[in-house]
Amino acid sequence: MAEGHGGTPQHGETLLFLTDEQLRKGIEAFFFAYKGxxxxxxxxxxxxxxxxxxxxxxxxxxxxxxxxxxxxxxxxxxxxxxxxxxxxxxxxxxxxxxxxxxxxxxxxxxxxxxxxxxxxxxxxxxxQARVRDAFRAAGPGAVAGFRNVLEAMMDPEMRRRYQRLTENGR
Amino acid sequence: MAEGHGGTPQHGETLLFLTDEQLRKGIEAFFFAYKGxxxxxxxxxxxxxxxxxxxxxxxxxxxxxxxxxxxxxxxxxxxxxxxxxxxxxxxxxxxxxxxxxxxxxxxxxxxxxxxxxxxxxxxxxxxQARVRDAFRAAGPGAVAGFRNVLEAMMDPEMRRRYQRLTENGR
DNA sequence: TAGCAATGTCAACAAGGCTGACATAAAATG
DNA sequence: CATTTTATGTCAGCCTTGTTGACATTGCTA
Incomplete structure (x- = not known):
């Protein structure tokens, strides 16, 4: 299932080299962070x-x-x-x-x-205090980047609901 | 606890203005993304x-x-x-x-x-496939930024455990 | 009027948390 | 050596929060 050495670039963006180790860290970080x-x-x-x-x-x-x-x-x-x-x-x-x-x-x-x-x-x-502190500690650019990753991780159906929520606030 | 209008910059980084709306979106994104x-x-x-x-x-x-x-x-x-x-x-x-x-x-x-x-x-x-796709869709810089936010969101004790894990792989 | 939609409720069940209590074996300590 | 502590396992029971299935009510809609 895609050995981590890349393949072809997508979305016209720079190719990202993602090692299994990097992915594992991301997965574990997600787990521990959700607890907090x-x-x-x-x-x-x-x-x-x-x-x-x-x-x-x-x-x-x-x-x-x-x-x-x-x-x-x-x-x-x-x-x-x-x-x-x-x-x-x-x-x-x-x-x-x-x-x-x-x-x-x-x-x-x-x-x-x-x-x-x-x-x-x-x-x-x-x-909000927890999230605010985390955003500040991670520095500028983190807010959008963080949300973009999360959004991309949602199931399509949930992403639609999420986007509908955030569009009009209703 | 930092009133949202800033105060003084921390960590020598640019001051981040974070509205309640931005924080709420982050919170909801986290919720929906965890499902995915x-x-x-x-x-x-x-x-x-x-x-x-x-x-x-x-x-x-x-x-x-x-x-x-x-x-x-x-x-x-x-x-x-x-x-x-x-x-x-x-x-x-x-x-x-x-x-x-x-x-x-x-x-x-x-x-x-x-x-x-x-x-x-x-x-x-x-x-890993899900996380990899999300990272790629979010583009370069997302990997580190994402992990930094997550790491800052952990409870200190959990952060220590997480870091110990990722240091030596044991 | 017939049928479908939105809601509520009852019953039963399962996963996975929790606490408390107790048992065993082995290490550590005085 | 006697005692205590540590690591582990296990039994019993409780809670929250998911699930399915069945059924009732009300009100919209064709």
Whole structure:
């Protein structure tokens, strides 16, 4: 499967020589970094009896106020039963509000309550701080480069969803 | 904690202005990319009735032939009960061999069998392909930049372990 | 009106984390 | 040599968060 000695250049860019060792380091870095990436929010969530699944729901509801359940399911890529379990506790705990759609009354539109927004703020503050520090430590150019690599690593379907999110903020 | 409008430059590098929006995109990119990162191995593992935990064990045993259980525990950051469950199935299935230590007979040294190496190859082939393609698509400079950001994002303890791994290959 | 779509819910199951407790063998230490 | 510590394994039980399958309700749509 492509022995690391190159082949032909693609995209008209300079040929990149990537050794197995370089790739392995990248893979391990990804693994270890993801732990750090989630460590701070995890601590906050744990104190409330929540997990990462709650964080993800809160994040994307904040990101897209009034999104529907189906929409959220597509973004998160889990089953409705799995999401519903999380959503139910968040609604019961008064962090998320579910309003019946006006145009289509079958849909439920999801919003963060004040408490929900407060938790979202708390979670994103620590996570953003971690990412900000990492970007600064890595220096200029890292922001775009980092995101480009990540974007290229996504499955096409997820990339589309990601790009749709970042385009219009909705 | 550096208010986002900069303050004074650090590390003698150019000041980076990072908006909340940029940070949020980075965070979401990380989330979506991690899904892609694990998608290909996950498919292979599923066919064998294994999960990500098995992959991680296999990866680091391959990476450090003859490593001890304690060592592996520290790298993976899980409990011995959790690791043991995975390790037991891998040993039963003949993918991993556990040898009593010669110097210290309490230790068990872990090795991949031929079958284990074959699976490791299969798994790393698809994962490396994904990372390689992403690096190439992102262009030169991405490799180092990407790794620098990731490294800065790790918890200090994990960063030390990561660096120790990448230094001497052991 | 018939059928499809969006949502919720119940039940059951699995992976993979966790804690606590206990057992064994071997090393290390006084 | 006796004691303690270390490395490992194992049993039992719990939690979160995924999964599938089945079923009900409501409301849109053809």
């Amino acid at each position: 990436f989630t460590a701070d929010p995890d601590r906050i969530l744990e104190a409330r009896g929540y997990g990462r699944a709650h964080h993800r729901a809160i994040h994307f509801i904040h990101r897209s106020h009034g999104t529907t359940v189906n929409n959220l399911l597509a973004i998160l890529g889990v089953t409705k039963q799995s999401l519903n379990r999380v959503l139910r506790t968040l609604i019961e705990d008064g962090l998320v509000e579910s309003r019946v759609g006006t145009r289509d009354k079958r849909e439920r539109h999801l919003y963060l309550t004040e408490d929900g927004q407060a938790l979202e703020q708390e979670l994103s503050a620590v996570q | 990162f694990t998608a290909d191995p996950d498919r292979i593992l599923e066919a064998r009735g294994y999960g990500r935990a098995h992959h991680r064990a296999i990866h680091f045993i391959h990476r450090s032939h003859g490593t001890t259980v304690n060592n592996l525990l520290a790298i993976l950051g899980v409990t011995k009960q959790s690791l043991n469950r995975v390790l037991r199935t891998l040993i039963e299935d003949g993918l991993v061999e556990s040898r009593v230590g010669t110097r210290d007979k309490r230790e068990r040294h872990l090795y991949l069998t031929e079958d284990g190496q074959a699976l490791e190859q299969e798994l790393s082939a698809v994962q």
